[in-house]
Amino acid sequence: MHNSQEGRKLKVGVLGATGTVGQRFIALLSEHPYFVIHALGASQRSAGKPYSKAVTWKQTRPIPSAVREMPVHECKPEYFASCSVVFSGLDAEVAGDIESAFRAAELVVFSNAKNFRRDPNVPLIVPLVNTSHFSLIPQQRSLHSPPLKKGFIVTNANCSTTAVVVPLAALEKAFGPIESCMITTMQAISGAGYPGLPSLDILDNVVPYISGEEEKIEWETLKILGGVTETDEGLKAFDMHARHPFRISASCNRVAVVEGHTECVSLRFARRPPPSPQQVREALANYTSDAYALGCPSAPRHTIFVHEEPDRPQPRLDRDFQQGAGVCVGRVRQCRVLDIKFVVMANNVAIGAATSSIINAEFAVNKGLIT
Numbered sequence: 001m002h003n004s005q006e007g008r009k010l011k012v013g014v015l016g017a018t019g020t021v022g023q024r025f026i027a028l029l030s031e032h033p034y035f036v037i038h039a040l041g042a043s044q045r046s047a048g049k050p051y052s053k054a055v056t057w058k059q060t061r062p063i064p065s066a067v068r069e070m071p072v073h074e075c076k077p078e079y080f081a082s083c084s085v086v087f088s089g090l091d092a093e094v095a096g097d098i099e100s101a102f103r104a105a106e107l108v109v110f111s112n113a114k115n116f117r118r119d120p121n122v123p124l125i126v127p128l129v130n131t132s133h134f135s136l137i138p139q140q141r142s143l144h145s146p147p148l149k150k151g152f153i154v155t156n157a158n159c160s161t162t163a164v165v166v167p168l169a170a171l172e173k174a175f176g177p178i179e180s181c182m183i184t185t186m187q188a189i190s191g192a193g194y195p196g197l198p199s200l201d202i203l204d205n206v207v208p209y210i211s212g213e214e215e216k217i218e219w220e221t222l223k224i225l226g227g228v229t230e231t232d233e234g235l236k237a238f239d240m241h242a243r244h245p246f247r248i249s250a251s252c253n254r255v256a257v258v259e260g261h262t263e264c265v266s267l268r269f270a271r272r273p274p275p276s277p278q279q280v281r282e283a284l285a286n287y288t289s290d291a292y293a294l295g296c297p298s299a300p301r302h303t304i305f306v307h308e309e310p311d312r313p314q315p316r317l318d319r320d321f322q323q324g325a326g327v328c329v330g331r332v333r334q335c336r337v338l339d340i341k342f343v344v345m346a347n348n349v350a351i352g353a354a355t356s357s358i359i360n361a362e363f364a365v366n367k368g369l370i371t
């Protein structure tokens with residue numbers, strides 16, 4: 001990669017730097033080969049304080065020394081003007097307006113928030129699946145008023161979508177379209193940010209409802225797997241006519257796990273006869289991402305790690321494998337109603353959030369989209 005070879009790292013900013021996702025950004029970026037943390041942003045409650053005083057640090061390692069005394073700013077573009085990339089872990093209540101203002105100021109934003117995921121000109125990219133959607137960037141810039149030269153927004157997906165869409169993409173690549181898919185999630189508390197649910201609500205309990213989550217999984221999966229097609233009105237990232245019909249239904253639950261979303265997936269392929277469980281296992285284990293092939297340093301070597309043990313994956317045992325950058329699958333077996341069923345587990349704060357944004361940014365740098 002040109003920048004690291006030259007020994008010059010790109011300056012980056014982190015919005016929502018004090019939050020659950022923001023802290024993971026800080027931890028991952030503090031020793032990154034391409035990027036160096038240059039500016040931090042959070043709410044007015046935190047602005048003006050040194051980072052160590054503004055944050056309730058919940059990572060297992062200490063606050064990196066380079067950011068301990070760094071001032072936290074309000075999320076205004078002027079404080080981030082010299083950043084080549086801005087990572088956003090902002091609360092969705094405020095992410096829309098702030099990220100929009102940053103883009104208008106010709107800044108490049110990689111966001112975790114849901115606000116722009118449905119925008120037809122904003123790529124929704126799970127970097128282990130659909131980096132081809134970066135092709136929407138020139139259209140996004142040209143349709144902005146006034147047209148942009150450098151600025152753009154890329155979002156990553158909801159953390160539960162991210163976990164499931166990786167094996168789904170691998171299976172579609174190997175065996176053709178999936179026709180229907182049923183998903184039941186068991187989602188970690190950290191998915192709700194800090195401090196999350198009160199302990200008296202979640203300990204000794206399962207909460208069978210996460211607001212808006214089921215719709216996001218169902219919709220985002222289709223946008224991500226739908227490809228980008230050329231239409232009379234330009235490029236389109238969600239043209240359902242361009243793909244085989246795909247019926248998908250999700251049921252979401254919050255469980256008393258700190259980190260790592262586990263999902264039970266059952267699916268039916270369009271192709272008859274369907275592949276066997278062993279063929280599915282092999283296809284999952286052999287799947288590799290374009291991001292890894294391109295040398296993105298945070299992309300995992302094993303995009304999907306397939307467990308043979310009957311009681312894996314488990315969030316406590318598997319969430320830190322490859323620094324949480326891949327997904328773990330297990331219990332691949334025949335389904336008597338659809339074709340195949342399996343369990344997938346992914347670290348919601350790593351590949352489900354901060355790591356995805358970082359791999360997306362690495363990919364964009366390697367492709368020359370960021371200068």
Ligand SMILES: NC(=O)C1=CN([C@@H]2O[C@H](COP(=O)(O)OP(=O)(O)OC[C@H]3O[C@@H](n4cnc5c(N)ncnc54)[C@H](OP(=O)(O)O)[C@@H]3O)[C@@H](O)[C@H]2O)C=CC1
Pocket residue numbers: 015016017018019020021022041042043044045046047075088089090091092094095112113114157158159190191192193194348349352353
């Ligand atoms: N946690 C997860 O597993 C995942 C989260 N996401 C998404 O990522 C985003 C961040 O989530 P998470 O880290 O969990 O959330 P947190 O609640 O832990 O953090 C929210 C961050 O937003 C900042 N913020 C809040 N209000 C404002 C404001 N008015 N102006 C500027 N900054 C503000 C907070 O700053 P302050 O400390 O000053 O209040 C804090 O830094 C959300 O959009 C979430 O939906 C996506 C995938 C997974």
Ligand SMILES: N[C@@H](CC(=O)OP(=O)(O)O)C(=O)O
Pocket residue numbers: 092112113114157158159160187188190191192210213216348
């Ligand atoms: N809602 C997810 C995390 C999240 O914030 O998702 P989204 O970015 O799609 O709102 C969870 O609770 O686990």
